[in-house]
Amino acid sequence: MNAAIQARTRGPLRPPELAAAAVFGALTAVLAVVTGLIPVGVAQVLVALPIAFLAAANRMRAVVAATLAASVVAVVAGGPFAAAAVVVLAGVGTLVGFADRRWGNAAVLVVFGGSLPGGVLLAALLVGLLWIFEETRILLLDTLVTSMQGMARAFEAAGAGEQFLDAVARTTEFLRDFWWLWIGAAVVVGVVGTALLCFGVFRMVAQSSRRSSASVTWPVEDRAATPAPLPVALRLVSYRYPDSRNDALADIDLTVSPGEFVAVVGRNGSGKSTLARILAGIAPTAGLVDRPGPVGLGAHGGTVLVFQHPETQVLGRTVAEDLRWGTTGDIDVEHLLTRVGLAGLADRATEDLSGGQLQRLALAAALARAPKLLIADEITAMVDTDSRIALIDLLADIARDGTAVVLVTHLDDEAASADRVIHLEQGRIVPSPAPPPRRTAVAAAPPPEPLPILELRGVTHTYAAGTPWAHTALRDVSLSIGRGEGVLVVGANGSGKSTLAGILAGLHRPTHGSCTLHDTPTADLHGAVGLVFQQARLQLQRPTVAEEISDVAGLPHTDRDYAAAVLHRVGLSVALAERPVDRLSGGEMRRVAIAAQLARTPRVLVLDEPLAGLDVAGRQELVSILAHLRTVENVTVVVISHDLHGMETVCSRTVVLDNGAVVDDGYRAVAE
Incomplete structure (x- = not known):
């Protein structure tokens, strides 16, 4: 029979909920501390956003856990007033998140209707506290009056007329006598305005992230029931x-x-x-x-x-x-x-x-x-x-x-x-298909006279250097890579291949030694060395293919014609320019990532595990593209891979890494 699946609305927090509460709580605390240093009131809206996203997809107790965690950090970093601000803004974020989840298009009315009484209640609480603590109120109002009087004297010295000075004096008297009115009104307007602004930003970000994703709903089961998934x-x-x-x-x-x-x-x-x-x-x-x-x-x-x-x-x-x-x-x-x-x-x-x-x-x-x-x-x-x-x-x-x-x-x-x-x-x-015909690979030849453009001299890189968790990934690596050359870097997992790719592309600055492109450190360059990650999806940051290519190319706007031309360069249909990136297959994502990097006209293209997760046809297409870029367009190609199939048509040189060191660097057959 089918397993019964019911909504889980009670019980302790599950590991995913704990993880979400920890992450969003930490983010809220960090934003509370940072925005406390920014003299712009609108920046406080950022504090409410993480809780809004948490509330939109989780139970109330996850929101409470995140708020408590953020409040504790806020107390330590900024004192009780910072913690109070976190609690208030977390309440705003909770209202925004739950309203969006339950009321959809009517959520803005719910946010307004919920924030208004909340603002009135907070205003009454603040006015009541100032009424009780009279000395604090007097100090606050005296400071305000002194500031207003100082401003009036400054304007008087600048030649302001009697009518203007009289208006400032009447305003000062009103603020002193009716302090409860303007403080209360400011709190109400601030809470309602913050809630509406937070909702607007939340909706904008949420719609942008949902636009290109085809979400699925995982079932929520009764954890007390004994699992029985088979048969x-x-x-x-x-x-x-x-x-x-x-x-x-x-x-x-x-x-x-x-x-x-x-x-x-x-x-x-x-x-x-x-x-x-x-x-x-x-x-x-x-x-x-x-x-x-x-x-x-x-x-x-x-x-x-x-x-x-x-x-x-x-x-x-x-x-x-x-x-x-x-x-x-x-x-x-x-x-x-x-x-x-x-x-x-x-x-x-x-x-x-x-x-x-x-x-x-x-x-x-x-x-x-x-x-x-x-x-x-x-x-x-x-x-x-x-x-x-x-x-x-x-x-x-x-x-x-x-x-x-x-x-x-x-x-x-x-x-x-x-x-x-x-x-x-x-x-x-x-039924089981017939095996595809084997294609005869043409081995790549090295450039006749490779002019060195990429130089590594004594590169050593240590993660978390100076800490008990220090780990040396590369040790005294020296390489010289020429223009138009194809180099395959191989090695076991943990040998330092991905670290080397990051240093070649300038993402890491070596702990010791240097990595230069035409005598300039790669870490100081922008766009001269293109890098395609192992997981291409991680570097596709824009909603659509055209936006991604235009953004990486540094264009001030989305240029669909330019994106289409770059896509054609890597063998993709120009119609793909309008497609959301989350609707691409694994092979299409890899080629779009390559296209985006080529849009920056790099001198060197570094690819970290480019064949991972691709089927036979996808591998053949990608290998053909890389061979064309290297032999026809004279792009230097460095492939970091453990998968050698087809790489002999792209790379004429193999560099072997072992435990972070180069143990072989020669122009031998890649497929050997």
């Missing part, structure tokens, strides 16, 4: 994302039993990740999902989902802290870390981990919950070849221990380790 049967299941005209999945019939190792294979955009979400508890738009009990997403003995990008799942400050996040009992940290290949890293700061190490940590955190169903969505995309083989073997071992494993992948060799392979195409299950 799970999908019967004629279809799913269509909000605002989409086509089904992402259609007529899916699939059963997953305990202890099975199932691989789901297909091209980018075929519906693999959507199927993983359905198995993890998302309700289909059509069809039936039958399981014996609650899916138990994230619960002990339930279902765990490990995503392609581990940054979205790593929450702890250290590796051990992240493993314990959200768990209720004792866990064997060292055993879990050893099992996923992270032995000895329990005390390592999570921000110092490489992409592959973060992926292993996310898998270890999933195993800490002893799941019945483990769904791995492209988890090998960011790891080296040896680590990829080890992770697939680990997933097979987990399945043999009784946990059902569903692996989403586009690599046939990974799928071969599974008990059963499900092929998806355009959202439907299809």
Whole structure:
């Protein structure tokens, strides 16, 4: 039978709610302290915004927790008056968030109607306190009168007439005699104005962020119920994302039993990740999902989902802290870390981990919950070849221990380790396709006379230098890269490849040594070295493709014709310029990120794991684009990767990193 899912409106805060309360509470406290130093009243609206966003998506007790945390910090940093301001502005933010969530288009009226009595109540409280504490009131009014009199004398010295001075004197007398009226009115106007302004800013930001995202609703289950996610049967299941005209999945019939190792294979955009979400508890738009009990997403003995990008799942400050996040009992940290290949890293700061190490940590955190169903969505995309083989073997071992494993992948060799392979195409299950014909690769040749343009001399880089958490990622690296050269940088996870990419692009200034482009430190340049991140989505910051390209290019406005021309340069349709970035496939995001960097006409293009998460066709297209940029347009291309397939047509030189040091730098065949 179907698991009963009910709204959770009571009970203690869940780990995601605690995380949200902590983050938004800290942000509120920081803004309260910073805006307290800004002599502009409008800046105080910023303090209410984090609570407004928290209230728009969470329970009241999460809002209360965040407000209390922010108030404690405000007391320490600014005293009781700062804490009082945080409480008042948090109340404004709470009103804005809940009004937007419950009343939609009528929310502005609710904000006005709710802030008006709140302002009157706060005004009455303040006037009452000034009435009781007479000495404070007298001091306040005497200061005001003295200021007004000083202003009158200044105007008199400047030649102001008697009529103006008389008006200032009458105004001063009114403010002194009717202090309760103008102070109360100012408080009411301030509260109502702050609430309306906060609502306007909130709506503007919220609409901008929602415009390009196709959101899904994860189920909220009764955590007291025992998870029973397996066996799970999908019967004629279809799913269509909000605002989409086509089904992402259609007529899916699939059963997953305990202890099975199932691989789901297909091209980018075929519906693999959507199927993983359905198995993890998302309700289909059509069809039936039958399981014996609650899916138990994230619960002990339930279902765990490990995503392609581990940054979205790593929450702890250290590796051990992240493993314990959200768990209720004792866990064997060292055993879990050893099992996923992270032995000895329990005390390592999570921000110092490489992409592959973060992926292993996310898998270890999933195993800490002893799941019945483990769904791995492209988890090998960011790891080296040896680590990829080890992770697939680990997933097979987990399945043999009784946990059902569903692996989403586009690599046939990974799928071969599974008990059963499900092929998806355009959202439907299809028979196993014939293998694509192998293309003969033409090895790239080095430039005839490469003129050195990018120089690294004795580069050493240490994260958190001078602290107990110091970690040296690069050690005495010296390289010379020529104009129009293609260089492949390889190495195991944690060898320093991503740190090297950041230094080449000028994101990091080396702790020791130098990295220069034509004798100028790359950290002092802007746009001369383009960098495409491992996760291309993280660097696409604007709502649409045209806005992203125009913004990165530094144009004062969105130039759709220019964006279309740049898209054509990387083999994308010009019609893509108007598409929201969240509606792009993984391969399209990667090419849009490259197009945006090319719009800055860089001399060097650095790509960090450009093939990660791409299917065979996407890899071939991207490799062809990079080869064209290098050989035809003479762009220097540096590829940071553990995936060598196809790179021989782009790069003629391989640099090998090991433990932060260059152990090989030669013009040998990339595919060797």
